[in-house]
Amino acid sequence: MENIVIFGASGGAIKVAHTLRNLDIDFQYFVDNDKNKWGKIVEEKEVKSPEVLKDTTDRILIASDYQDEIEQQLSEWGILNRIILKEECIFDYFDKNKSEYEKYYIKDIEKKTSKKNVIIELADAGICLGGIETWAMMLTRGLKNRKYNVSLWLREQVQSIPEDLKEVSTEINYDYERYKESIQEPIDKLIKKLPCTVISNWQSQVMIAAILVKRMYPEKLKLISIIHNDKKVLYRRQKFMEKDTDIIFGVSKKICKTFIEEYNVDAKKVAYKETPVKFEVNKHLYQKDKSKPIRIGFAARISKAQKRVDLLVKLINRLNEEKVNFEIEIAGDGSYFEKMKEGIIKDKNNVKILGKIPREKMQEFWNDKDIFLSTSDFEGASVSMLEAMALGVVPVVTNVSGVDEFVTDGTNGYISEVQNIEKLIDGIKLLEDDRDKLEKFGENSMHIIKEKCNQDDYFDVFERMI
Numbered sequence: 001m002e003n004i005v006i007f008g009a010s011g012g013a014i015k016v017a018h019t020l021r022n023l024d025i026d027f028q029y030f031v032d033n034d035k036n037k038w039g040k041i042v043e044e045k046e047v048k049s050p051e052v053l054k055d056t057t058d059r060i061l062i063a064s065d066y067q068d069e070i071e072q073q074l075s076e077w078g079i080l081n082r083i084i085l086k087e088e089c090i091f092d093y094f095d096k097n098k099s100e101y102e103k104y105y106i107k108d109i110e111k112k113t114s115k116k117n118v119i120i121e122l123a124d125a126g127i128c129l130g131g132i133e134t135w136a137m138m139l140t141r142g143l144k145n146r147k148y149n150v151s152l153w154l155r156e157q158v159q160s161i162p163e164d165l166k167e168v169s170t171e172i173n174y175d176y177e178r179y180k181e182s183i184q185e186p187i188d189k190l191i192k193k194l195p196c197t198v199i200s201n202w203q204s205q206v207m208i209a210a211i212l213v214k215r216m217y218p219e220k221l222k223l224i225s226i227i228h229n230d231k232k233v234l235y236r237r238q239k240f241m242e243k244d245t246d247i248i249f250g251v252s253k254k255i256c257k258t259f260i261e262e263y264n265v266d267a268k269k270v271a272y273k274e275t276p277v278k279f280e281v282n283k284h285l286y287q288k289d290k291s292k293p294i295r296i297g298f299a300a301r302i303s304k305a306q307k308r309v310d311l312l313v314k315l316i317n318r319l320n321e322e323k324v325n326f327e328i329e330i331a332g333d334g335s336y337f338e339k340m341k342e343g344i345i346k347d348k349n350n351v352k353i354l355g356k357i358p359r360e361k362m363q364e365f366w367n368d369k370d371i372f373l374s375t376s377d378f379e380g381a382s383v384s385m386l387e388a389m390a391l392g393v394v395p396v397v398t399n400v401s402g403v404d405e406f407v408t409d410g411t412n413g414y415i416s417e418v419q420n421i422e423k424l425i426d427g428i429k430l431l432e433d434d435r436d437k438l439e440k441f442g443e444n445s446m447h448i449i450k451e452k453c454n455q456d457d458y459f460d461v462f463e464r465m466i
Contacts, residue, residue: 003057004084006030008064009037009047016063016086017043018176023093028058033070053077059084065305067233068378087237090179090208100180101187101212117196118143118466121206122154131383132201132228134359135251135275139199140165142459148466151193153186153206162359174205183209194220197466201226203237211244222246224465227255228380229306230401239263247271247465251380252402271465274405275381276455277390284392284446286439287370293327293350294432297369297393299362299384300376302334308398308419309336311375313343315421320345322425324432328373331357331365366391370438371431376400377418390449392442396427406452412444 004025006013009032020027030042031050040047050073053060060082062070074080094101120143122136136152141164144150152169154161161169170189174182186209190196194217200207207225214221224247227234235258238248242265249271250256256272259265287295300307312330319326330340333356344351357365362384366372372388374397381402385395389406395413397403398420407413414427431438 013063389445
């Protein structure tokens with residue numbers, strides 16, 4: 001491989017460094033936009049200013065949560081074309097060292113093996129509050145009920161698996177310092193499942209292993225790749241792996257359109273169906289008494305990247321400063337948790353920080369809320385938003401992928417441009433002031449979800465793909 005530089009010098013970048021080294025791929029150094037890291041030694045390599053990239057021809061592997069911002073930076077410098085994907089490095093290695101995985105080759109696969117074997121991969125996540133995890137569990141249950149031999153592959157946190165999914169769950173352990181071995185484990189497991197369909201939720205080791213197995217047994221493995229958000233890097237990675245993927249399933253129309261129109265993916269390979277939700281309610285009880293605070297819910301990973309909880313803090317403080325009659329409950333956990341608590345104006349009893357709550361408690365969480373609030377920079381199709389809308393909660397959200405398929409601004413909610421909290425604040429004020437509009441918007445939201453998000457229709461689509 002050409003000379004490689006890793007952009008980023010934190011946890012994710014260190015994992016990438018370990019992966020490259022285990023594949024006998026060297027890299028030159030790290031770069032990072034944080035000046036405090038310049039000159040420091042990480043994994044025996046120096047961290048430098050990104051400015052050095054202007055005077056080199058090194059290939060740039062971005063390993064940071066701020067992928068889009070870094071790409072914009074490189075674009076302004078005219079060196080965007082020097083980006084290399086981690087997956088390019090990985091497949092280059094395996095293409096040159098086929099014996100590393102072909103030793104698992106079995107000449108004859110038993111004909112009697114069920115053709116209904118399905119692996120749903122959740123191996124980079126584990127089970128927690130997030131939408132992808134909820135989606136994977138929903139699909140696992142749906143296909144299991146339709147008599148498929150479903151296996152849910154996840155990483156660690158096995159103790160958090162719901163009781164009804166324990167018997168179909170398999171833990172996949174990744175060791176970035178022993179990457180070759182961590183690829184070989186799922187290869188071995190996949191071969192024993194052939195013929196099968198792999199539904200990959202992450203462009204991870206399992207998907208890499210599935211592609212390698214598919215190259216050995218092209219007629220025995222079908223690969224369905226689920227794209228859950230509209231980050232540019234996901235499009236680029238999936239485009240790179242297009243030839244080895246049977247179906248690319250986007251969770252929003254926007255994602256599918258982008259693949260077809262901007263990345264020239266064969267439209268026959270691209271599929272979509274509105275994400276189903278199970279929550280049902282006969283009548284939502286809104287806070288109609290204007291003397292009482294309007295009730296806001298925020299449920300997400302507590303992070304600055306993607307979820308933009310830093311903007312949530314600003315929004316809460318602004319509402320308090322402007323004496324809006326509201327209360328908010330925040331559910332979730334993550335890297336920005338302590339900073340969030342520190343940033344919220346003190347001596348206010350209208351902010352309740354609940355931390356991480358169990359999946360089965362989410363309907364209870366939304367039952368007594370009036371507004372679903374999101375400050376995200378990007379999403380795919382927010383499962384949390386759809387679940388809240390199904391219960392009649394009114395969305396006040398940023399304009400990320402999938403939102404405009406379910407929310408019409410000024411009809412069943414309010415939509416703000418990404419990173420602009422002004423429209424979010426205005427929407428909350430309008431609903432707080434007009435409680436009849438609040439109820440009307442909520443009923444409109446329930447109707448939309450009931451109309452679009454039927455589980456049976458969704459499982460029919462996946463049966464046809466499998």
